[in-house]
Amino acid sequence: MLIPYKTCLLIDDNYIDNFITRRILENSNFAVQIIVKQSPAEAISLLREGIIKPDVIFLDVRMPLMSGFEFLDEYDKIAIDKENIKIFMLSSSLDPLDMRKSTDNKYITQFIHKPLTQKALEELCP
Numbered sequence: 001m002l003i004p005y006k007t008c009l010l011i012d013d014n015y016i017d018n019f020i021t022r023r024i025l026e027n028s029n030f031a032v033q034i035i036v037k038q039s040p041a042e043a044i045s046l047l048r049e050g051i052i053k054p055d056v057i058f059l060d061v062r063m064p065l066m067s068g069f070e071f072l073d074e075y076d077k078i079a080i081d082k083e084n085i086k087i088f089m090l091s092s093s094l095d096p097l098d099m100r101k102s103t104d105n106k107y108i109t110q111f112i113h114k115p116l117t118q119k120a121l122e123e124l125c126p
Helices: 015-027 040-048 068-077 096-104 118-124
Strands: 005-011 031-037 056-059 086-091 108-113
Touching: 005 015, 005 040, 015 031, 015 118, 031 040, 040 068, 056 068, 068 086, 086 096, 096 108, 108 118
Parallel strands: 005 031, 005 056, 056 086, 086 108
Antiparallel strands: none
8 A cells, every 4th residue: 555645743732642643643554754743832833944844734622732723823824835734633522613613724624533543544545
Protein backbone atom coordinates (compact mmCIF):
# COMPACT_ATOMS: atom_id res chain seq x y z
CA MET A 1 0.00 0.00 0.00
CA LEU A 2 1.26 3.46 -0.85
CA ILE A 3 1.66 5.92 1.98
CA PRO A 4 -0.98 8.57 1.23
CA TYR A 5 0.52 11.53 3.11
CA LYS A 6 3.98 12.94 3.74
CA THR A 7 3.48 14.71 7.07
CA CYS A 8 0.70 14.35 9.62
CA LEU A 9 0.39 16.70 12.60
CA LEU A 10 -1.51 15.45 15.63
CA ILE A 11 -2.58 18.15 18.11
CA ASP A 12 -4.08 16.87 21.35
CA ASP A 13 -3.33 17.66 24.99
CA ASN A 14 -4.02 14.07 26.09
CA TYR A 15 -0.91 11.86 26.13
CA ILE A 16 -2.88 8.58 26.03
CA ASP A 17 -5.06 9.72 23.12
CA ASN A 18 -1.91 10.80 21.25
CA PHE A 19 -0.27 7.45 21.91
CA ILE A 20 -3.29 5.50 20.61
CA THR A 21 -3.86 7.73 17.58
CA ARG A 22 -0.17 7.71 16.67
CA ARG A 23 -0.07 3.88 16.81
CA ILE A 24 -3.10 3.61 14.53
CA LEU A 25 -1.55 6.10 12.08
CA GLU A 26 1.81 4.28 12.13
CA ASN A 27 0.27 0.82 11.77
CA SER A 28 -1.73 2.07 8.79
CA ASN A 29 1.24 3.71 7.05
CA PHE A 30 -0.89 6.85 6.95
CA ALA A 31 2.04 9.24 6.67
CA VAL A 32 5.81 9.19 6.27
CA GLN A 33 6.20 11.49 9.29
CA ILE A 34 3.87 11.86 12.26
CA ILE A 35 4.44 14.88 14.48
CA VAL A 36 2.67 15.00 17.84
CA LYS A 37 2.14 18.22 19.77
CA GLN A 38 0.29 18.49 23.08
CA SER A 39 0.24 22.29 22.85
CA PRO A 40 -1.84 23.95 20.13
CA ALA A 41 0.12 27.19 20.69
CA GLU A 42 3.38 25.36 19.98
CA ALA A 43 1.89 23.83 16.84
CA ILE A 44 0.81 27.31 15.65
CA SER A 45 4.34 28.63 16.20
CA LEU A 46 5.88 25.76 14.25
CA LEU A 47 3.42 26.27 11.39
CA ARG A 48 3.95 30.05 11.40
CA GLU A 49 7.74 29.62 11.28
CA GLY A 50 7.49 27.04 8.49
CA ILE A 51 9.23 24.40 10.61
CA ILE A 52 6.48 21.89 9.90
CA LYS A 53 4.42 21.64 6.72
CA PRO A 54 1.73 19.01 7.24
CA ASP A 55 -0.56 17.53 4.62
CA VAL A 56 -2.98 16.46 7.34
CA ILE A 57 -3.77 17.76 10.83
CA PHE A 58 -5.77 15.85 13.44
CA LEU A 59 -7.03 18.44 15.92
CA ASP A 60 -8.71 17.93 19.29
CA VAL A 61 -11.57 20.26 20.20
CA ARG A 62 -11.30 20.54 23.98
CA MET A 63 -7.85 21.51 25.24
CA PRO A 64 -6.80 23.82 28.08
CA LEU A 65 -5.28 27.23 27.27
CA MET A 66 -6.21 27.00 23.56
CA SER A 67 -9.15 25.02 22.20
CA GLY A 68 -9.25 23.48 18.75
CA PHE A 69 -11.46 26.34 17.59
CA GLU A 70 -9.05 28.93 19.01
CA PHE A 71 -6.27 27.07 17.17
CA LEU A 72 -8.28 27.48 13.95
CA ASP A 73 -8.65 31.22 14.59
CA GLU A 74 -4.85 31.51 14.85
CA TYR A 75 -4.35 29.14 11.92
CA ASP A 76 -6.48 31.47 9.80
CA LYS A 77 -3.98 34.30 10.44
CA ILE A 78 -0.93 32.32 9.27
CA ALA A 79 0.35 33.13 5.79
CA ILE A 80 0.86 29.59 4.51
CA ASP A 81 -0.65 27.60 1.65
CA LYS A 82 -3.66 26.02 3.34
CA GLU A 83 -5.32 24.70 0.20
CA ASN A 84 -3.61 21.30 0.36
CA ILE A 85 -3.85 20.79 4.13
CA LYS A 86 -6.69 18.62 5.40
CA ILE A 87 -7.79 19.18 8.98
CA PHE A 88 -9.78 16.51 10.77
CA MET A 89 -11.39 17.49 14.07
CA LEU A 90 -10.77 14.47 16.29
CA SER A 91 -12.74 14.70 19.51
CA SER A 92 -14.57 12.83 22.22
CA SER A 93 -17.03 15.73 22.43
CA LEU A 94 -20.66 14.79 21.90
CA ASP A 95 -21.73 18.43 22.00
CA PRO A 96 -23.80 19.11 18.85
CA LEU A 97 -22.50 22.70 18.90
CA ASP A 98 -18.89 21.44 18.56
CA MET A 99 -19.89 19.29 15.60
CA ARG A 100 -21.79 22.14 13.96
CA LYS A 101 -18.94 24.60 14.51
CA SER A 102 -16.49 22.16 12.95
CA THR A 103 -18.66 21.47 9.90
CA ASP A 104 -19.19 25.21 9.46
CA ASN A 105 -15.45 25.92 9.61
CA LYS A 106 -13.89 26.29 6.16
CA TYR A 107 -10.70 24.49 7.22
CA ILE A 108 -12.27 21.38 8.73
CA THR A 109 -12.54 18.47 6.31
CA GLN A 110 -14.42 16.20 8.70
CA PHE A 111 -15.38 15.71 12.37
CA ILE A 112 -14.28 12.31 13.71
CA HIS A 113 -15.23 10.88 17.10
CA LYS A 114 -12.45 9.52 19.31
CA PRO A 115 -10.94 7.09 19.38
CA LEU A 116 -9.67 7.06 15.82
CA THR A 117 -10.26 3.61 14.36
CA GLN A 118 -8.70 1.75 11.48
CA LYS A 119 -12.05 1.81 9.67
CA ALA A 120 -12.43 5.61 10.06
CA LEU A 121 -8.85 6.08 8.87
CA GLU A 122 -9.39 3.95 5.77
CA GLU A 123 -12.33 6.17 4.82
CA LEU A 124 -10.05 9.24 4.96
CA CYS A 125 -7.36 7.91 2.64
CA PRO A 126 -7.36 9.29 -0.91
